[in-house]
Amino acid sequence: MRTITTPPPVVPVRLHGGRPVLEPIAQHAWESRVVFNPAAALITEADEWHRLAERWKLPRAARRQIAQAGGVVALVYRAQGAYDPMRHHAPSRLGLALLTPTLELVYRFPFPVVDATADFHNLGVEDPRCTRVGDTYYIFYTGYATEVLGDPKAPRRIQICLASTQDFLDWKLHGPIPGELNQVDNKNAALFPEPVDGRWLLLHRPMAGPDAMTIHWAEAQEVTGPWKSRGMLLPSYTYREFAQSWIGAGGPPIALDHRRFLMIYHQGHYTHEGAREYNLAAALLDFAQTASPVVGRIEPLMRPAAEGERQGDPELGVDNVLFTCAAYLWNGQVVIPYAGADSRIFGASVPLEPLVRALEQASR
Template identity: 45%
Template sequence: MFKIERLNSGKPILEKESNNLWENKVVFNPACVLVDDKEELGQIIESIKPDKETLQRIQSHRAICFLIYRAQGKETKNFDYRRSSLGLAIFTPDLKLIKRFSEPILKPEEKFENLGVEDPRITKIGDKYFMFYTGYESGKEKNKINICIAETKDFLHWEKHGTLKGKLNDVDNKNAVLFPEKIYDKFVLLHRPMEGENPMKIHFATADDILGEWKDEGVLIDVEVNPEFSKSWNGAGAPPLKISDNKFFMLYHIGNFKKDGTREYDLGIAVVEKNEKSYLKLVKKFEPFMRPETEFETIGDAELGVNNVLFVCGSYFYDGYLYFPYAGADSVILGGRVPKDEILTWALS
């Protein structure tokens, strides 16, 4: 139904870097932002001060993809680099690497994230970019999984705002994704509580202010029963893309337990629309949109033992395509694209 093209001949667009302790094991779960405004790109360049070669390569493109990814290294005597950090890389719009930064942009330094900063999603509001990420926190009886917030204007320098306010973090919660605009005067956030009422499904929440109190509004996308698997769940993926005055396109993930006890993570797509009574309403969905098939999607790092996983945290439309960098088997970052007209024909029909 959809012509999914795996970029770079299905090989990684970003892999582990053996010389960097914090990312010498795996890189995965990438957020991405496409910047196509010349003035804004100039301000970012001025702020991050790239070397001459990088500057020339950036300036040779009319848009640039900033990719923020999760990375893990190996345990050392001084620090356990199995605790995830976030890194930054710059790509062309069609996902060819321009520059990779040698130091992480976010480290697990605060109490609420001391076991790892994970799975970023980024949305632009006004002149700032807000990143919602997972903070993995150590606990006496049980470790805690928190939704956390940071902001930036240049993707290199970030200000942390701590954990999300309200009751959403009363339970383990993750997969937080902010809509690109207010809906009926409210900011809207997708999230996936792991406990409590209707767990392991895509919920949404509303707030008057991004840094204010968030209120859960219930399930937006329920889990579809698939007889191929013994159990399934879902979670938000990339920030929604606006495709009409009242509709948004979404990429998300579906987790499954196979009958032999192993897991498979697929991708799904959905269309949601504004609704006066409930803020948002699911219009349609299609799953699986994409399943693990290639070597890098089906076989992960041998020690970690994660196989058959696709995971997406960002996407954008550019030059007639929907582009989406994604993780393969929690080990590498791959690139995909689909013709935009195929997406819109399905989404708006």
């Protein structure tokens, strides 16, 4: 049986000495407690970020910082404030921050860009993943909703929802995605950056039904669906240290070459005593293969170690957690914005070529 203590062949480096790249703001009621699980869109084309800078009305100093950095990362992050007695819940909303490609903060908007008001996410807009298609940025996210707002005993729904934008400020809410994926509670949806064999592919993780709590994949002719499940893509390994383990998608897979993709994802575990741990892992997918596209896996790639990863907001009590909804390539590095203990946003990087070589040599 596997052990979680096996060291990874390639070790990620925590950026900025392990300090958070984004923290809550006490003066903003909607994000006063925690910020976590961000989507990220790296924008390096000068004409595109200039267009966005005009739309965002960025100060000159922010524009200079972006120009000097060679691009901007639009970070669409999940935020929670105080408990709302009307909802019997602390709703999650999405905020927007702009960072350099190496995750230095440039500018932060003081308001949520997607609020928890639609009936399909009236309890929370959660865990977005962003994929750019042409001039449109699509975010697949978890819509957390109740049939009767204010009734803590009313049934809850957890659905994969879709929103799109061209500027990260004005959003079209498409609602729960059409097709069969929302027949059970479902989450962790991440769109591939390009079609494979003429079909769009989507990672997701059903919470019930056959092969629940593993990474599944689905296909569609259009980004907006309807989506049809292709079943399980990756099961979880078992570990001697844990009574239960599961996995789910991180950010959208990164396109490499020859129909290959790098996938950063998360592992969740419960110990025999009931304690929780979330790690980051990596897999290499090759769709030129005729059998399974999974070439190799590294589990774990990164475990909670720093204080901000092992201990989070004391009232929420979500400790020992690394969770990511994004990864992108920058100067030969895979940059991973991630949340520590569901409370703060951090960054890590790992060199691409050694990681891919290690995955090619890893067994499935």
